[in-house]
Amino acid sequence: MMSGRCAWNAGPRYAHCSLTIQAPAIILDSALSKWERLDVVKIDAEGAEALVWEGMQETLKRFPAVAVAIELYLQRDPPQVTSFLHQLEREGYSIRHLNYDGDIAATDAATIVANPQDHWMLWIQR
Numbered sequence: 001m002m003s004g005r006c007a008w009n010a011g012p013r014y015a016h017c018s019l020t021i022q023a024p025a026i027i028l029d030s031a032l033s034k035w036e037r038l039d040v041v042k043i044d045a046e047g048a049e050a051l052v053w054e055g056m057q058e059t060l061k062r063f064p065a066v067a068v069a070i071e072l073y074l075q076r077d078p079p080q081v082t083s084f085l086h087q088l089e090r091e092g093y094s095i096r097h098l099n100y101d102g103d104i105a106a107t108d109a110a111t112i113v114a115n116p117q118d119h120w121m122l123w124i125q126r
Contacts, residue, residue, distance in 0.1 A: 027055030085109035
């Protein structure tokens, strides 16, 4: 099922459309259950990062050295994102920031929360 709306942008001549699509979902634990090796997972879930994380707990146990890249916008849902960041820290994960030059730098939940306007590409690993 799809529903949505489109509007013409006053600037460059292109339509800006917003659609709602209902699609089946599967948790990563099910999708990756037969995999023998996993090095990196990239999560870009448009605000549902914590739900994706929740659905990959068995995978994280099976592959404890896996790196998880998470694209994060604090402005989407600040309380939920903040809670998710603190959960990662409590669970013993190292939170690092992957910048546009490809450098990985240490960071923490407090730094991310203090800079809510920024787009964050996080590199999470034990």
